[in-house]
Amino acid sequence: MTKDPQKLYQYAKKRIPGGTQLLSKRPEMMLPDIWPNYYKKAKGAEVWGLDGKKYIDMTHNGVGSCILGFADPDVNKAVKKAVDLGTMSTLNCPEEVELSDILCEIHPWADMVRYARTGGEAMAVAIRIARAKTGKDKIAFCGYHGWHDWYIAANLNSDDALEGHSIGGLSPIGVPKALKGTAFPFHYNKIDELKKILEENKGGMAAIAMEPIRNIKPEPGFIEAVKELARQHNAILIFDEITAAWRVNEGGYHLNFNVAPDIAVFGKAMSNGYPMAAVIGRKEVMEAAQNTFISSTYWSEKIGPTAAIATIEKCRKLNVPKHLAAAGEKVIDGWEKAGEATGVDIKVSGKDVVPSLAHFNFNYKNAQAVKTLFTQLMLDRGYLSNNGYYATYAHTDKIIEKYLETVEEAFAGLKKHIEANEVEEKLRGEVAHMGFQRLN
Numbered sequence: 001m002t003k004d005p006q007k008l009y010q011y012a013k014k015r016i017p018g019g020t021q022l023l024s025k026r027p028e029m030m031l032p033d034i035w036p037n038y039y040k041k042a043k044g045a046e047v048w049g050l051d052g053k054k055y056i057d058m059t060h061n062g063v064g065s066c067i068l069g070f071a072d073p074d075v076n077k078a079v080k081k082a083v084d085l086g087t088m089s090t091l092n093c094p095e096e097v098e099l100s101d102i103l104c105e106i107h108p109w110a111d112m113v114r115y116a117r118t119g120g121e122a123m124a125v126a127i128r129i130a131r132a133k134t135g136k137d138k139i140a141f142c143g144y145h146g147w148h149d150w151y152i153a154a155n156l157n158s159d160d161a162l163e164g165h166s167i168g169g170l171s172p173i174g175v176p177k178a179l180k181g182t183a184f185p186f187h188y189n190k191i192d193e194l195k196k197i198l199e200e201n202k203g204g205m206a207a208i209a210m211e212p213i214r215n216i217k218p219e220p221g222f223i224e225a226v227k228e229l230a231r232q233h234n235a236i237l238i239f240d241e242i243t244a245a246w247r248v249n250e251g252g253y254h255l256n257f258n259v260a261p262d263i264a265v266f267g268k269a270m271s272n273g274y275p276m277a278a279v280i281g282r283k284e285v286m287e288a289a290q291n292t293f294i295s296s297t298y299w300s301e302k303i304g305p306t307a308a309i310a311t312i313e314k315c316r317k318l319n320v321p322k323h324l325a326a327a328g329e330k331v332i333d334g335w336e337k338a339g340e341a342t343g344v345d346i347k348v349s350g351k352d353v354v355p356s357l358a359h360f361n362f363n364y365k366n367a368q369a370v371k372t373l374f375t376q377l378m379l380d381r382g383y384l385s386n387n388g389y390y391a392t393y394a395h396t397d398k399i400i401e402k403y404l405e406t407v408e409e410a411f412a413g414l415k416k417h418i419e420a421n422e423v424e425e426k427l428r429g430e431v432a433h434m435g436f437q438r439l440n
Helices: 007-015 073-085 094-107 119-134 190-201 222-232 283-292 303-318 318-342 367-380 396-421
Strands: 039-043 046-049 054-057 110-117 138-142 183-185 205-210 236-240 263-266 277-281 346-349 357-362 386-392
Touching: 007 283, 046 346, 073 303, 094 110, 094 277, 110 119, 110 283, 119 205, 119 236, 119 263, 119 277, 119 283, 138 190, 190 205, 190 222, 205 222, 222 236, 277 283, 303 318, 318 346, 318 357, 318 396, 357 367, 367 396
Parallel strands: 138 183, 138 205, 205 236, 236 263
Antiparallel strands: 039 046, 046 054, 110 277, 263 277, 346 357, 357 386
8 A cells, every 4th residue: 555645545536435434534625635644643642644754733633533632541441451352242331331320420411321433323313312202303403413314404495505504515415305394404592593493393393403512602591592492392402512522521511501401412522532422311302212213233332432431531530621621722822822923814713612622714815725825834844733723631731832833933924925915826736625614
């Protein structure tokens, strides 16, 4: 196999539709023709490419899955023990019961737990349970919830139903046309939009699914109003905590609001890079899982629950959310100072919401090209970096300080190219593609 990441990616596109398994990991989304594409090794905050070159990862760190850093030694130790004991058997692993106790202890409103191995399928499980419980089909939603039919069906209503809501340009080809009129998006903090959807579909709403937090804070009373509307319309309230959970507190972000849903869904950070997801909920709702068919062989393997238990225990022991918040705030402050020092016009988001999920935007007409050049300049300096940052426990003060020094250096070069109107010509590849926008 070639060690040239560009040649390997070109070959991969012949074998793998789209080139990668995840939209967010497509090189075209970062730095076309230049991005390292593949890794040989990852440890802490460091990533080694196929050619052995080392980078510091200051982007999304495994798309938000590695809250402790890559290949955390404590989580790996627990997983290696599980591997040696056998990861699969005709019998069930006791870790799935232990993990359920931990999740319900952290979330006292919940009584029961079902598992999956990815966030998207866990959301599909939650939707199936809600439909089984209510006997209804329609779903109102806010935010990004995965790739499954129930969600993409929103684009059967109109070609741009998800445009400006979560992901633009997604084709519903392959989604049964019979699902048209079953999924309805509403904007965060726009309670009137949700009220209108519920009134127009009176008696037919199985669930209201939403990310409880993302890029903006809820307006006073918004979350409470959503819950009350769910109650009034006999709809199941589902909080998608796949991205936000474990980063701000011990468990789901909704605990900060003191608003309990009927179901909450977890994934990503709960198992630090090992496939694991959980659907927790009230007993009277979760019991509906027995009235429908929800089952999969590899949901019963041992590694996922083992990794989740080890990750959650370490997060609790070290107060990892506090570290992540501090790291995010430091990075956000550094971005702002670098912008002020160099004159690069940016708008930073996340500090007063979830600082460990921070990002900034360039305020220029050719913003996407500017962002692409910034990524190129940072890569030349040994960083995997763009305009987003997911904090991990492996990001020490020393790493962050050096990163911010490099950002200011890159910003200074960027400013010169912006003033000289030569941003595009300085790119060694194409402008990065666009295609992922969030509702909140």
